[in-house]
Amino acid sequence: MTERSVVHSTFVIERSYPASPAKVYFALSNPEAKRRWFADPHDPIPSRHEMDFRIGGKEVNAGCPSDGQMHFFNAVYQDIVPDQRIVYSYELLFGETRVSVSLATIELLAEGNGTRLVMTEQGAFLDGHDTSTTREHGTGELLDALGAFLREEA
Numbered sequence: 429m430t431e432r433s434v435v436h437s438t439f440v441i442e443r444s445y446p447a448s449p450a451k452v453y454f455a456l457s458n459p460e461a462k463r464r465w466f467a468d469p470h471d472p473i474p475s476r477h478e479m480d481f482r483i484g485g486k487e488v489n490a491g492c493p494s495d496g497q498m499h500f501f502n503a504v505y506q507d508i509v510p511d512q513r514i515v516y517s518y519e520l521l522f523g524e525t526r527v528s529v530s531l532a533t534i535e536l537l538a539e540g541n542g543t544r545l546v547m548t549e550q551g552a553f554l555d556g557h558d559t560s561t562t563r564e565h566g567t568g569e570l571l572d573a574l575g576a577f578l579r580e581e582a
Contacts, residue, residue, distance in 0.1 A: 437560030465577035527557035
């Protein structure tokens with residue numbers, strides 16, 4: 429039998445962007461815009477991206493990075509306040525193995541002529557397949573990609 433375990437962890441990442449909260453919100457909520465920046469840098473063209481951005485709506489992002497195994501991000505939007513807050517729960521699977529389940533909150537705060545984004549993730553990391561440190565690093569890379577997208581659009 430496989431050894432089972434769960435590690436609970438919370439991390440917070442902040443980024444400042446030279447764009448209004450409305451523009452950052454658009455990049456997070458518009459399926460075409462999000463498709464352009466929400467990707468694994470090792471697999472920049474996901475094989476599947478679907479997004480139904482509304483409370484109760486789902487998002488699926490699937491791709492096959494260099495490890496050769498399909499990765500699936502399956503999210504459900506729990507709360508949305510336009511230009512201010514997005515709360516979603518999601519599972520991450522490597523192949524058919526669920527590696528984590530998380531609750532993520534994105535807050536958009538006007539800061540001068542730009543936006544301070546605060547992302548808080550509370551995760552349950554399952555059976556040693558993934559770690560909070562690895563997830564925090566990957567999430568930071570995604571938020572950096574969001575920043576690059578916003579600079580390109582400016």
